[in-house]
Amino acid sequence: MSYDCIVIGAGPGGMRAAMQAAQAGLSTALVEKEDLGGTCLNWGCIPTKLFLGATAAGPMLHVQQKLKGAEGHLRFDLAAMQQRKDRFLKGSRTAVGKQLQALGVDVFSGTAAFRGPGTLAVTNAQGTTELAFAQCVVATGSMPAAFPGLEPDGDCVLHSSHVLTLTEAPESMIIVGAGAIGLEMGDFFSRLGTKITIVEGMDRLAPTEDADIADVLTKQLKREGWTIHTGRKVASLRTVNGTAVLTFEDGETLTAAKSLMAAGRKPASAGLQIEAAGGTTVGSGWIKTDGCLRASDTVYAIGDINGRTLLAHAADHQARYAVRHMCGKEQAEYASGPMPACIYGHTEVMRVGTTVAELKAAGKSVEVSVSQLIANPIAQSYGTTHGFVKVLWVEGKMAGIAAVGHGVSHLVAAATIMVAQQWTEKDVHSIIWAHPTLDEALEAAATGPRVVV
Amino acid sequence: MSYDCIVIGAGPGGMRAAMQAAQAGLSTALVEKEDLGGTCLNWGCIPTKLFLGATAAGPMLHVQQKLKGAEGHLRFDLAAMQQRKDRFLKGSRTAVGKQLQALGVDVFSGTAAFRGPGTLAVTNAQGTTELAFAQCVVATGSMPAAFPGLEPDGDCVLHSSHVLTLTEAPESMIIVGAGAIGLEMGDFFSRLGTKITIVEGMDRLAPTEDADIADVLTKQLKREGWTIHTGRKVASLRTVNGTAVLTFEDGETLTAAKSLMAAGRKPASAGLQIEAAGGTTVGSGWIKTDGCLRASDTVYAIGDINGRTLLAHAADHQARYAVRHMCGKEQAEYASGPMPACIYGHTEVMRVGTTVAELKAAGKSVEVSVSQLIANPIAQSYGTTHGFVKVLWVEGKMAGIAAVGHGVSHLVAAATIMVAQQWTEKDVHSIIWAHPTLDEALEAAATGPRVVV
Numbered sequence: 035m036s037y038d039c040i041v042i043g044a045g046p047g048g049m050r051a052a053m054q055a056a057q058a059g060l061s062t063a064l065v066e067k068e069d070l071g072g073t074c075l076n077w078g079c080i081p082t083k084l085f086l087g088a089t090a091a092g093p094m095l096h097v098q099q100k101l102k103g104a105e106g107h108l109r110f111d112l113a114a115m116q117q118r119k120d121r122f123l124k125g126s127r128t129a130v131g132k133q134l135q136a137l138g139v140d141v142f143s144g145t146a147a148f149r150g151p152g153t154l155a156v157t158n159a160q161g162t163t164e165l166a167f168a169q170c171v172v173a174t175g176s177m178p179a180a181f182p183g184l185e186p187d188g189d190c191v192l193h194s195s196h197v198l199t200l201t202e203a204p205e206s207m208i209i210v211g212a213g214a215i216g217l218e219m220g221d222f223f224s225r226l227g228t229k230i231t232i233v234e235g236m237d238r239l240a241p242t243e244d245a246d247i248a249d250v251l252t253k254q255l256k257r258e259g260w261t262i263h264t265g266r267k268v269a270s271l272r273t274v275n276g277t278a279v280l281t282f283e284d285g286e287t288l289t290a291a292k293s294l295m296a297a298g299r300k301p302a303s304a305g306l307q308i309e310a311a312g313g314t315t316v317g318s319g320w321i322k323t324d325g326c327l328r329a330s331d332t333v334y335a336i337g338d339i340n341g342r343t344l345l346a347h348a349a350d351h352q353a354r355y356a357v358r359h360m361c362g363k364e365q366a367e368y369a370s371g372p373m374p375a376c377i378y379g380h381t382e383v384m385r386v387g388t389t390v391a392e393l394k395a396a397g398k399s400v401e402v403s404v405s406q407l408i409a410n411p412i413a414q415s416y417g418t419t420h421g422f423v424k425v426l427w428v429e430g431k432m433a434g435i436a437a438v439g440h441g442v443s444h445l446v447a448a449a450t451i452m453v454a455q456q457w458t459e460k461d462v463h464s465i466i467w468a469h470p471t472l473d474e475a476l477e478a479a480a481t482g483p484r485v486v487v
Numbered sequence: 488m489s490y491d492c493i494v495i496g497a498g499p500g501g502m503r504a505a506m507q508a509a510q511a512g513l514s515t516a517l518v519e520k521e522d523l524g525g526t527c528l529n530w531g532c533i534p535t536k537l538f539l540g541a542t543a544a545g546p547m548l549h550v551q552q553k554l555k556g557a558e559g560h561l562r563f564d565l566a567a568m569q570q571r572k573d574r575f576l577k578g579s580r581t582a583v584g585k586q587l588q589a590l591g592v593d594v595f596s597g598t599a600a601f602r603g604p605g606t607l608a609v610t611n612a613q614g615t616t617e618l619a620f621a622q623c624v625v626a627t628g629s630m631p632a633a634f635p636g637l638e639p640d641g642d643c644v645l646h647s648s649h650v651l652t653l654t655e656a657p658e659s660m661i662i663v664g665a666g667a668i669g670l671e672m673g674d675f676f677s678r679l680g681t682k683i684t685i686v687e688g689m690d691r692l693a694p695t696e697d698a699d700i701a702d703v704l705t706k707q708l709k710r711e712g713w714t715i716h717t718g719r720k721v722a723s724l725r726t727v728n729g730t731a732v733l734t735f736e737d738g739e740t741l742t743a744a745k746s747l748m749a750a751g752r753k754p755a756s757a758g759l760q761i762e763a764a765g766g767t768t769v770g771s772g773w774i775k776t777d778g779c780l781r782a783s784d785t786v787y788a789i790g791d792i793n794g795r796t797l798l799a800h801a802a803d804h805q806a807r808y809a810v811r812h813m814c815g816k817e818q819a820e821y822a823s824g825p826m827p828a829c830i831y832g833h834t835e836v837m838r839v840g841t842t843v844a845e846l847k848a849a850g851k852s853v854e855v856s857v858s859q860l861i862a863n864p865i866a867q868s869y870g871t872t873h874g875f876v877k878v879l880w881v882e883g884k885m886a887g888i889a890a891v892g893h894g895v896s897h898l899v900a901a902a903t904i905m906v907a908q909q910w911t912e913k914d915v916h917s918i919i920w921a922h923p924t925l926d927e928a929l930e931a932a933a934t935g936p937r938v939v940v
Contacts, residue, residue, distance in 0.1 A: 095544040102567040103567050106559060114554075115556045122867060347919050371917075412536060414540075444897035447920065450919065452904075468800055468828070473900035
């Protein structure tokens with residue numbers, strides 16, 4: 035069989051690429067070795083958000099109890115939540131399957147390996163099928179990384195996919211890695227009563243963010259009873275007699291009922307034989323791409339697998355570009371524009387565009403204006419007044435917006451537009467900001483006094 | 488004493504006008520007969536949002552209980568919430584008082600009456616002071632309207648300010664008027680266990696919105712146990728033997744422990760003698776303004792009192808304009824741009840710009856594109872999948888955005904920018920929409936198929 039376009043991987047990038055290609059009139063096939071929807075739908079963004087949404091009332095009630103406005107008790111049923119999650123994911127997979135069918139996309143179940151610049155072998159239990167393509171889009175994504183001595187064993191040392199199938203909340207959990215996955219899973223299990231210890235090798239939580247963001251997170255999570263170890267290297271993480279045992283390089287040990295290894299992801303390119311199609315990989319297998327997201331003349335690589343930005347919406351955006359480029363509708367090199375990213379939970383982190391550190395490293399003169407959430411009536415209404423919104427300015431234009439605090443992920447769409455359009459302060463006054471909203475904290479940050487940092 | 492600028496009324500419009508005038512270098516006085524902050528801070532937006540935020544966990548938990556993911560019980564303490572609210576409002580009044588002081592604004596406590604085109608008398612218990620002004624800004628706002636036979640008596644027939652001081656939730660409440668005030672207070676008391684009956688003379692809830700919005704609200708509130716009467720006229724609402732008794736024009740009666748009269752507001756212009764300064768009023772006392780918000784050569788009227796838009800952020804926006812115009816920095820007539828407005832609660836309404844009905848009445852050809860919240864993963868995560876986002880298009884450009892459902896007020900800032908900039912579908916693709924967010928429902932609506940309505 036021969037296709038104008040074959041897409042490998044049915045995560046958010048691959049799904050989008052296949053649908054866009056079919057809509058553009060290309061004969062299109064999609065190869066997936068596991069479930070439609072990929073990591074995002076089945077083991078990532080969606081199940082974690084389902085769990086966080088389902089339990090959001092917990093910490094909100096807890097805050098009001100401290101303020102004496104409410105009393106009560108609350109027990110979440112993880113087994114029931116798992117059932118609901120599984121039903122929802124199954125329904126979503128069915129829905130996207132029908133969408134693909136309606137668009138005429140042929141779906142092949144199996145593992146893909148290149149045999150040449152226009153040939154792909156798809157192998158499953160029934161055997162191997164050879165497919166020919168004019169253009170191919172690799173969107174195989176990434177998977178939890180494993181480090182020597184810290185390999186998840188599925189017993190007491192778990193990776194994120196394991197954790198998402200637990201039906202009972204462990205009494206305690208050690209989380210290694212304080213990025214989005216570690217922080218979100220920690221927040222969720224904390225709501226179920228699990229005692230959380232988080233360990234991060236870098237000097238702070240959320241280490242890709244500026245330090246002021248991490249300061250608020252650290253204070254808030256300590257207040258919620260987390261134990262936090264930053265700037266400490268882990269030598270090993272093992273199951274010992276039914277307990278997770280973490281050993282730091284300095285010899286100190288921690289134990290917990292379960293542990294989550296949430297440090298790093300690795301590219302899912304093993305066995306793909308991208309070299310056969312003229313592509314190359316770097317590092318642990320990230321596919322090298324040119325300015326137009328091409329791994330070779332006939333292969334694009336989009337999403338996590340090219341190592342640019344490990345976010346579902348980045349993959350989606352790259353997929354749209356790749357198909358337009360493939361169809362000759364786009365000649366310019368790929369540019370993402372300012373990238374939004376959130377860490378979800380009761381205390382959230384939101385960022386669009388660059389950090390102060392990145393701007394300074396690029397030699398820019400940066401000004402920052404800040405508003406504290408304590409001055410915002412909506413933050414007050416939820417009793418969640420820790421945190422801030424800050425705007426980064428370069429030459430009088432917005433170069434980035436970042437925030438930390440309850441509900442700040444809700445600011446991300448407006449912030450993305452503002453940074454993408456490089457707003458000046460004058461632009462902030464070009465709309466009416468509804469009152470009372472958390473958005474007014476963004477308005478206040480954008481109109482506040484600026485300090486050179 | 489003589490001032491460049493005197494502002495009457497210390498609500499959001501008057502406060503903003505006084506601060507902007509002082510910052511522009513004008514000698515400025517502010518006259519207020521009650522508390523700094525006006526209705527918005529003391530009896531309106533802010534206390535209702537404090538109550539809604541403090542109890543938001545209630546309906547969220549209720550949804551999860553229905554989904555079997557949580558169990559528990561929850562009791563809110565209204566008396567404790569009132570104490571917290573009073574502390575917060577007092578602190579906010581003190582804070583704005585200090586801001587005014589820091590800016591050099593003289594604050595006069597008393598009732599204002601014009602004596603001439605440049606003279607104002609301020610009367611309080613100590614007597615009357617005459618103040619001279621070059622320019623005056625009237626921002627006296629509005630107050631609950633009273634209709635014959637439906638006058639709040641503070642016993643069982645209450646207006647919104649009465650209701651905001653209750654320390655015990657009544658067993659039942661009849662609410663007359665299904666606009667923002669009635670719907671928000673109903674949601675709040677419903678969370679405390681009050682049985683809600685709402686009565687609206689127009690044919691639907693939220694009658695200023697399109698009917699499809701009201702349909703979702705109606706279904707959702709019925710599901711939550713509300714009794715809803717629309718399209719029925721009320722003859723009287725009275726306290727009878729310690730009970731609120733509502734009589735419809737057709738003779739049917741309803742009774743409840745308390746009732747809230749939330750239908751309509753009237754201008755707070757009685758005693759102002761605007762005629763002495765060359766101004767005139769219309770209707771029940773709304774101050775007539777020209778295209779530059781002027782009631783006369785020396786008097787501007789902004790906010791509720793001019794009857795244009797009864798919203799705090801509209802007053803704020805008009806205040807900024809009036810001071811710029813007064814200082815000669817603005818010559819063009821006032822234009823608000825698309826107005827955002829929200830009804831808050833567990834199920835929210837958000838709108839920016841015009842309704843379908845308004846556009847059609849203006850002879851426009853309107854297309855609508857819609858996305859249902861059930862397709863959004865964040866709506867799914869909260870189990871709140873009823874509702875939709877819709878985009879109104881005129882000649883290929885966004886003319887309005889409206890939404891109904893849990894959390895849709897969070898879309899208001901992005902929606903305001905999109906409508907203000909009259910986005911086309913191409914503009915929707917100019918940013919990366921973060922995944923997973925409720926914002927994606929807005930993106931989906933904006934990129935969905937359009938239907939002529």
